[in-house]
Amino acid sequence: MPRKSKKINQSPVVTPIFQSSTFTFPDTASLIDFQKGKRKGFIYTRYGNPTIEAVENQIARLDGAQDSLLFSSGMAAISSACLTLLESDDEIVSSYPIYGGTAKLFDQLLKKFNIKVVFFPADDINRLSRSITRKTKLVYLESPANPNLKIIDLDSAGRIAKRRKVFSIIDSTFATPVNQKPLDFGIDAVIHSVTKYLGGHSDIVGGVISGSARFMGRVRETRKHLGGCADPHQAFLLDRGLKTLEIRVEKHNFNAASIAKFLESVSGLKGVIYPGSFSHPQHDLAARQMSGFGGMVSFDLGSKRKAIRFVDSLKVIKNASSLGGTESLISIPIWTSHFGLRQETLTRSGITPGLVRLSVGLEADNVLIKDISQALRIAFRR
Numbered sequence: 001m002p003r004k005s006k007k008i009n010q011s012p013v014v015t016p017i018f019q020s021s022t023f024t025f026p027d028t029a030s031l032i033d034f035q036k037g038k039r040k041g042f043i044y045t046r047y048g049n050p051t052i053e054a055v056e057n058q059i060a061r062l063d064g065a066q067d068s069l070l071f072s073s074g075m076a077a078i079s080s081a082c083l084t085l086l087e088s089d090d091e092i093v094s095s096y097p098i099y100g101g102t103a104k105l106f107d108q109l110l111k112k113f114n115i116k117v118v119f120f121p122a123d124d125i126n127r128l129s130r131s132i133t134r135k136t137k138l139v140y141l142e143s144p145a146n147p148n149l150k151i152i153d154l155d156s157a158g159r160i161a162k163r164r165k166v167f168s169i170i171d172s173t174f175a176t177p178v179n180q181k182p183l184d185f186g187i188d189a190v191i192h193s194v195t196k197y198l199g200g201h202s203d204i205v206g207g208v209i210s211g212s213a214r215f216m217g218r219v220r221e222t223r224k225h226l227g228g229c230a231d232p233h234q235a236f237l238l239d240r241g242l243k244t245l246e247i248r249v250e251k252h253n254f255n256a257a258s259i260a261k262f263l264e265s266v267s268g269l270k271g272v273i274y275p276g277s278f279s280h281p282q283h284d285l286a287a288r289q290m291s292g293f294g295g296m297v298s299f300d301l302g303s304k305r306k307a308i309r310f311v312d313s314l315k316v317i318k319n320a321s322s323l324g325g326t327e328s329l330i331s332i333p334i335w336t337s338h339f340g341l342r343q344e345t346l347t348r349s350g351i352t353p354g355l356v357r358l359s360v361g362l363e364a365d366n367v368l369i370k371d372i373s374q375a376l377r378i379a380f381r382r
């Protein structure tokens with residue numbers, strides 16, 4: 001081949017991993033233009049990176065948001081959102097139940113800044129309005145809620161927060177953007193732990209916030225200060241997961257509905273909780289605001305002993321915390337996601353010792369049902 005032949009102008013099909021901490025500028029003039037905001041580019045990966053930005057743009061589209069920012073974990077996203085909005089002596093009005101890590105962030109870290117959190121039950125939206133005071137700067141929501149799948153009326157929550165001029169955020173991890181689009185209901189920002197369904201393969205930890213360009217500009221500054229940025233390789237794996245998000249969620253929805261139906265036919269279970277079931281007290285609300293009911297099913301074996309025996313007898317479904325991956329995982333919330341919370345918080349949230357939380361994976365549903373039936377037989381044996 002002649003050495004001077006012209007190169008073909010090609011591009012990779014897949015977003016490459018820009019595994020670089022920093023980026024060069026051809027000259028100082030372009031660096032100054034970048035710093036003054038006249039030209040776009042990258043300077044340092046804590047501020048932004050091409051692989052990370054490509055994924056952020058995709059998630060913004062999925063959430064129907066102007067902008068999204070990726071973080072090193074779901075908790076980095078949640079804490080950064082809080083520290084963007086709050087000053088000392090401010091108040092949060094939060095729904096309950098919420099993810100255990102968030103409850104601890106409120107109870108342990110934010111308390112140091114004298115930030116007070118007032119809780120209202122997720123399934124009683126009327127209590128939201130009554131809990132807001134002049135000091136309230138954030139309405140914090142989670143729906144469906146971890147671990148017992150309480151549903152928040154998003155339309156009412158969005159309207160109440162707007163009327164009272166308080167910023168609202170929802171943790172929509174359990175729903176994914178495929179099943180629920182909270183921004184369409186007037187919620188100001190949405191957070192996902194991408195560790196779960198968005199990554200989808202139990203191989204990364206990450207989080208994302210989506211919202212208006214104005215709010216996300218403020219969050220970007222917080223991300224620079226706190227340093228909870230994602231890394232390019234994690235973003236690459238997330239990009240790969242997002243390609244199958246929609247078909248995975250469809251199968252999660254299908255499998256979970258099938259398992260919930262089976263569990264409802266089992267006598268001896270104290271409660272089967274699935275928003276897609278007619279027996280869920282908020283099924284109608286869930287059907288109004290969700291296009292699918294998700295892959296999480298929770299049920300109560302009635303006692304700590306039975307829950308442990310059931311989980312330990314499963315052969316296909318694995319005993320692990322976390323959720324949203326291709327493989328089915330089960331956990332007992334009092335020992336995992338909600339371990340170490342005060343008894344009063346657990347009682348108020350309905351997190352009983354016999355409660356198990358199943359993240360239904362992508363296996364054939366009959367294989368999972370068979371596994372559950374054999375373990376139930378052992379759990380209920382005297």
Ligand SMILES: *Cc1c(COP(=O)(O)O)cnc(C)c1O
Nearest residue numbers: 073074075099146173193195206
């Ligand atoms: C897992 C989870 C989080 C925390 O996310 P990390 O990625 O583990 O930091 C927050 N909210 C919900 C609902 C979760 O399930």
